[in-house]
Each structure stands twice: as C-alpha cells, then as structure tokens.
Amino acid sequence: MSIRTSTLLGTLTITAVAVTACGGDAGESDTSAAWREATSAEDGGGMDQLIEDAQAEGTFTAMGLYDDWANYGGLLEAFSEKYDIEIVNDTSTGSSQDLINAVVNRQGQADSLDYLDTGVSFAHDADEDGLLAEYAPATIDDIDEEFIGENGTWINHLGGTIAIGCDTSRIEECPTSFADLLDDAYRGQVAIPGDPTTGESGFMIVHAAALANGGSLDDIEPGIEFFSELDEIGNFIPVEAGAGTIETGETPIVLEWDYNLQPIAEDLAEDADIELEINTPSDGEVSSFYAASLNDDAPHPAVARLFFEFLFSDEGQNLLLEGAVSPVRLDAMIESGTVDQDALDELPNSDGITAPMPTLEQRQANQAVINEQWSGAIQ
Amino acid sequence: MNRTAASAAAPASTPTRGRRAGGALSSPAVLALAPMTLVLLAFFIVPILGMGMVAFTVDAPDGGTALGLDHFLGLTDHSRAIGNSVKVSLVGAAIGALIGTITSFCIAQIRSRRLDSVVAVLSSVLANDGGAPLAFSFIVTLGNTGLLFGLLGLDAIGFSLYSWQGLVVMYQYFLIPTMIMVTLPTFVGLRREWQEANTALGGSPWTFWRRVGLPVATPALLGGWILLFGSAYATHASAAVLIGTGVYPLVPLSIASELRSGASGGGEATAMALGVTMVVIAIVVLFLFTRLQRRSARWLQ
Numbered sequence: 001m002s003i004r005t006s007t008l009l010g011t012l013t014i015t016a017v018a019v020t021a022c023g024g025d026a027g028e029s030d031t032s033a034a035w036r037e038a039t040s041a042e043d044g045g046g047m048d049q050l051i052e053d054a055q056a057e058g059t060f061t062a063m064g065l066y067d068d069w070a071n072y073g074g075l076l077e078a079f080s081e082k083y084d085i086e087i088v089n090d091t092s093t094g095s096s097q098d099l100i101n102a103v104v105n106r107q108g109q110a111d112s113l114d115y116l117d118t119g120v121s122f123a124h125d126a127d128e129d130g131l132l133a134e135y136a137p138a139t140i141d142d143i144d145e146e147f148i149g150e151n152g153t154w155i156n157h158l159g160g161t162i163a164i165g166c167d168t169s170r171i172e173e174c175p176t177s178f179a180d181l182l183d184d185a186y187r188g189q190v191a192i193p194g195d196p197t198t199g200e201s202g203f204m205i206v207h208a209a210a211l212a213n214g215g216s217l218d219d220i221e222p223g224i225e226f227f228s229e230l231d232e233i234g235n236f237i238p239v240e241a242g243a244g245t246i247e248t249g250e251t252p253i254v255l256e257w258d259y260n261l262q263p264i265a266e267d268l269a270e271d272a273d274i275e276l277e278i279n280t281p282s283d284g285e286v287s288s289f290y291a292a293s294l295n296d297d298a299p300h301p302a303v304a305r306l307f308f309e310f311l312f313s314d315e316g317q318n319l320l321l322e323g324a325v326s327p328v329r330l331d332a333m334i335e336s337g338t339v340d341q342d343a344l345d346e347l348p349n350s351d352g353i354t355a356p357m358p359t360l361e362q363r364q365a366n367q368a369v370i371n372e373q374w375s376g377a378i379q
Numbered sequence: 380m381n382r383t384a385a386s387a388a389a390p391a392s393t394p395t396r397g398r399r400a401g402g403a404l405s406s407p408a409v410l411a412l413a414p415m416t417l418v419l420l421a422f423f424i425v426p427i428l429g430m431g432m433v434a435f436t437v438d439a440p441d442g443g444t445a446l447g448l449d450h451f452l453g454l455t456d457h458s459r460a461i462g463n464s465v466k467v468s469l470v471g472a473a474i475g476a477l478i479g480t481i482t483s484f485c486i487a488q489i490r491s492r493r494l495d496s497v498v499a500v501l502s503s504v505l506a507n508d509g510g511a512p513l514a515f516s517f518i519v520t521l522g523n524t525g526l527l528f529g530l531l532g533l534d535a536i537g538f539s540l541y542s543w544q545g546l547v548v549m550y551q552y553f554l555i556p557t558m559i560m561v562t563l564p565t566f567v568g569l570r571r572e573w574q575e576a577n578t579a580l581g582g583s584p585w586t587f588w589r590r591v592g593l594p595v596a597t598p599a600l601l602g603g604w605i606l607l608f609g610s611a612y613a614t615h616a617s618a619a620v621l622i623g624t625g626v627y628p629l630v631p632l633s634i635a636s637e638l639r640s641g642a643s644g645g646g647e648a649t650a651m652a653l654g655v656t657m658v659v660i661a662i663v664v665l666f667l668f669t670r671l672q673r674r675s676a677r678w679l680q
Contacts, residue, residue, distance in 0.1 A: 191624075
C-alpha cells in the first residue's frame with residue numbers, strides 16, 4: 001500500500017472514530033426499568049407517575065422526524081414544552097430501514113431510538129424480530145382494530161393519499177388521473193420521489209397506478225407496466241423529485257403523498273407566488289398509513305411511552321392534522337367535536353381514510369414482484 | 380559549454396528495509412501506531428471480513444450453513460447493474476483521463492511553480508467533491524429546465540442528464556481534477572535537460588514525446604485512468620439523487636436497494652456479494668495503480 005493510501009485510510013478512520021459516539025448504558029433506574037415492562041399508563045402506575053418518571057429521564061431520542069413532515073416540528077416542540085423534555089432528533093437520515101438498523105445496531109446504547117415512525121411492513125418485521133415494545137395509549141379504544149398491529153406493538157398513527165402535484169406556472173392543464181399523465185404535453189415532466197423498491201412513497205404510487213390500469217391491490221404488475229409505458233413515451237423523468245426539483249421547475253408534475261405536497265405548495269405560494277395544484281387521481285386512489293412504534297430497548301422507556309400518549313391524544317392528533325395528514329383518530333375526533341376545524345378544512349383530501357389501503361400480505365407479495373420487475377421495466 | 384547541464388538522474392533504487400530483530404514491539408513508533416491499528420481493525424478489516432463471510436455463507440441442505448458461491452451465482456439478476464457500472468466507469472474514466480491529461484500537460488508547460496501548487500490544491504479539493512449537492516447543481520444547470528441546457532440547445536441533440544451519458548458528464552466534475560492531481564507531478568517532472576538532449580542530438584519535439592516523454596509518462600497516465608475507473612465505479616450519493624428511482628441500476632445503487640427493501644429475504648447476502656465484487660475491483664485497481672506509479676516514479680526522482 002502506498003504511503004498516500006495509508007495516510008488517507010488513517011485520516012478516514014480517525015475521522016470515523018471522532019464521529020462515532022461510543023454510547024454505553026450506565027445501568028438504568030428502577031422506574032425506567034418498570035416502564036419498560038408497562039403496556040399502558042394504568043399498568044405502570046398512572047399518567048402522573050409516567051410524567052414524573054419521564055421527566056427524570058429527561059430526553060427523547062428519535063430519527064428522521066423531519067420538521068415539515070406531518071408537522072413533526074410542531075409536535076415535538078409542543079411535547080418538549082409541555083413536559084420539559086429535551087428532544088434529540090437525528091434528521092441526517094430517515095428511511096424506515098435506517099431507523100430499524102439504528103435500533104439493531106445500537107442495542108443497549110444511550111443514543112438508540114425511543115420511538116419509530118416507519119412503513120407498516122417495516123414495523124411488522126421489527127415486531128417479528130422482537131424489537132418493539134407492546135404499549136397501548138389511553139385513547140386506544142378510538143382506533144379501529146385494522147390500524148393496530150396484531151401484537152399491539154405498532155399503531156397506524158397518520159396517513160394520506162397519493163396525489164398529483166402540478167406546478168400551474170409551467171403546466172397549462174394539470175393532470176387529474178393516471179391516464180392523463182400519458183399525454184404528450186407532459187414530456188419529461190412526470191416524476192416520483194424515490195425508488196419504489198426501497199421507499200414507501202414510490203411503492204404506494206405504483207399501487208395507485210395499478211388500480212388505475214386494471215390491476216388491484218393483489219395485482220401490482222399493471223402499475224409497473226404503466227410506468228414502463230410512461231418512460232417509453234418520454235414523459236417519465238428518473239430524478240428523485242423533491243421540494244428542490246419542484247422549485248427549480250425540473251419536475252413540474254410529481255406523484256407524492258398529498259401531505260408531502262401540501263407544505264411544498266405552501267412554501268411555493270409564499271416564496272415564489274406559484275400555485276402547486278394538488279389533485280387526487282380519479283382513477284387510482286390509494287391511501288396508506290405509517291406505523292408508530294416504541295423501541296423495546298428504548299434508552300428512555302418512560303419518555304417513549306409518554307410521547308406515545310401525547311401522539312394519540314387530541315392535542316397530538318390535531319398537531320398532526322396541521323401537517324396535512326389524516327390522523328388515525330380523525331373520525332372519533334370529528335364526532336366528539338375535539339378536532340381542529342381549521343386544520344381539517346385545509347386537508348387536501350378529507351376522505352383520505354376511505355381510500356383503499358393494501359394489507360400486510362398484499363404489501364409483501366407486491367414488494368417481491370416490484371423488486372423483481374421494476375429495474376427491468378424502465379430502461 | 381553549458382556548465383549547468385546536469386546528468387539525467389539515474390533511477391533511484393529504493394532499498395527495502397530489513398526488519399530489525401527484537402525490540403520492535405517496544406519501539407515508540409509501534410506504540411504510537413497501536414490506536415490506528417485498532418481503528419483499522421474495527422472499521423476496516425473486521426467489516427470486510429464480515430462482508431466476505433455473509434457473502435460466502437449459504438444454507439446447507441442439512442439446515443446448517445456452509446461455504447458456497449450461491450449468492451454470487453444469484454448475481455445474474457444484477458448483471459445489468461454490473462454492466463451499467465462498468466460502462467459508465469469505462470467511458471467516464473476515458474474522457475476524464477483524456478481531458479485531465481491535456482490540461483495538466485498544458486499547465487506543466489507554463490512552468491510556474493505557483494500555478495502548479497494552486498492547481499494541485501484545487502484539483503485535490505475538487506477530486507473529493509461529490510454527493511447530493513453535486514447532483515443537484517447539475518440538475519440546476521444541465522437538467523431539462525437547466526440554465527445551460529437551454530443555452531447550449533442540448534435538447535436538440537437528444538442529450539438527457541438522466542441517462543448514462545448524464546452520469547458520465549456529472550462524474551467529470553471530480554474525475555478530471557483527479558486525473559490532473561495524479562498526472563501533473565509527472566509532466567512537471569519531465570526534465571528540460573531531456574528535451575535539450577533530444578534537440579542537441581537532432582530530434583524533433585515529436586521524437587522527444589515518442590521516445591522519451593510518453594514512455595516516462597505512460598505508467599502515470601494509465602495509473603490515473605485506472606484510479607478514475609475505480610472512483611467512478613464506487614460513486615453512490617450523486618448517482619442516487621440523479622437517477623435514484625431505480626431506472627438505471629448501478630452496483631452501488633443495487634447494494635443500497637438490496638439492503639433497504641423491506642420484504643425481500645436474502646437481500647443482505649446479495650448486497651454483500653455485490654460488495655465483495657466491488658472490493659475485488661478496488662484491490663485490482665489499487666494494485667495496478669501503485670505498480671504503474673512506481674514505474675513512473677523511477678524516472679522522476
């Protein structure tokens with residue numbers, strides 16, 4: 001090995017050490033250990049006890065809870081202020097798999113995660129691997145059984161619908177269905193936010209495309225074929241679409257979750273006076289819920305459970321609603337009149353909860369199909 | 380008579396140092412290296428061995444595990460990714476090497492020490508530039524609505540940034556500086572005396588390059604080209620942003636995809652097998668590079 005190479009390696013490794021915090025569990029208090037076993041606030045000695053013990057732990061660790069995503073910024077701030085708890089939220093990365101990897105790789109470390117927000121299939125797999133803690137918040141009765149994991153280790157907390165965002169300053173007539181996207185007028189203008197084989201949003205977009213093209217939640221292939229055709233006629237642009245590419249006009253038409261498009265639309269209207277129209281495709285509506293779960297090995301078990309209580313309380317659910325997502329207790333809150341009406345009126349698609357949602361089995365079968373076919377379908 | 384005409388330096392031989400017997404372990408140098416050795420073990424050697432073990436371990440029929448090549452045989456699904464990576468890296472490295480060589484040759488002809496050092500610093504900074512910001516800056520300049528895209532009329536010639544040609548263009552941003560960084564010392568080191576000797580003996584500039592310049596520089600040029608190939612082959616972040624929706628598989632993107640996809644079993648082993656192929660390529664590249672560098676260095680001492 002030449003001197004230059006070894007110097008380079010040396011520098012690299014020293015940097016690696018410098019940025020790798022060596023966490024260690026310095027033995028936890030009895031109260032924390034007790035909460036680790038508790039499956040509800042009652043079970044652990046009541047809400048007041050939970051708040052007290054959580055404040056003793058004092059810190060909440062999470063990953064990938066982006067400020068402008070489902071209003072997590074507002075939610076974490078409110079939680080932090082209400083209970084005087086410090087938030088450590090690593091937003092350098094945030095895919096579901098990254099969160100699971102962090103939980104696996106940081107077993108017993110103080111910088112492991114308390115709370116996870118992942119796609120359903122990831123939560124399911126993590127539950128099977130015994131990574132998640134069983135816990136039911138006080139409002140669990142409001143939540144339909146289909147939104148709760150079979151072992152009570154994860155709960156669908158928020159969801160939305162796949163929509164078509166369209167920059168009206170660049171597109172004369174905005175598409176309102178998947179069929180519209182095949183129009184010659186949209187050459188090189190239709191994009192998706194990421195690889196469907198690895199990300200939830202891309203995966204669900206292909207589901208919606210399947211519904212629009214004679215497929216079903218059991219048959220995703222027509223969705224893959226649709227994108228193959230979209231690419232062939234030159235309408236599909238393979239870049240990873242995001243706020244940046246929308247703003248520069250590189251991707252004027254983007255398929256995305258309605259709640260991800262909403263904050264981008266607000267920013268665009270504010271900064272550039274551009275209207276980003278958001279339409280739910282008339283021929284392929286798919287909704288999906290993310291799953292909230294607690295790490296069984298949470299470094300702050302009481303804080304983790306207190307956060308769960310807050311997340312599923314009226315206050316927490318209304319804060320999510322402000323982020324343009326449909327919180328899981330929306331129907332119950334509308335009924336009891338505790339819903340934030342202004343936020344509800346802003347929702348891009350207020351019947352988001354009624355759109356069909358693939359089951360876990362369907363997801364797994366479709367994932368296998370898409371892994372096999374996606375990269376070959378688009379050249 | 381020209382008194383400053385120095386004789387051309389003979390190739391300096393580098394004597395290999397024999398190990399001093401005994402006491403080596405207690406020498407301060409070894410002690411000082413201990414932390415670094417530990418770090419190398421923890422962050423480099425162990426992960427590579429782990430990767431190899433996962434890649435070569437297969438389920439045996441009796442329910443246990445055995446060593447085997449099954450995961451490598453399964454890589455046929457990824458043959459497109461490997462082919463794409465090789466294509467983009469070969470073409471990208473060839474273009475980068477050509478432009479980089481011409482550039483550093485011209486810079487060397489100016490014979491300004493200050494310019495040389497400025498270029499050396501600048502190119503080593505740019506050579507290590509990349510990642511998502513690089514991709515985004517190219518999207519803004521050469522994308523379909525990019526500033527230069529319209530100005531240069533790239534639409535008319537059918538160029539798209541989101542294709543393998545686009546990747547090649549984007550990679551030039553760090554490939555060309557890498558080539559300059561590697562070849563500039565060689566061109567600067569070509570002695571004027573050699574040129575004078577060539578002229579004195581009745582040779583033309585053409586003869587000089589054919590008989591002296593190129594033979595001396597060739598190993599460095601080839602070595603640079605190989606380094607460029609490896610560098611392009613391993614690029615992940617900027618490629619992921621540019622064509623991250625899975626339309627043009629590349630080896631690093633396939634590894635990420637195998638590691639991340641939720642419901643597919645065996646993804647990890649396949650990813651590790653792909654990783655092993657990359658390590659093999661990296662080792663071959665480094666081996667060839669150092670061999671060729673050494674041949675050049677002999678003349679440039």
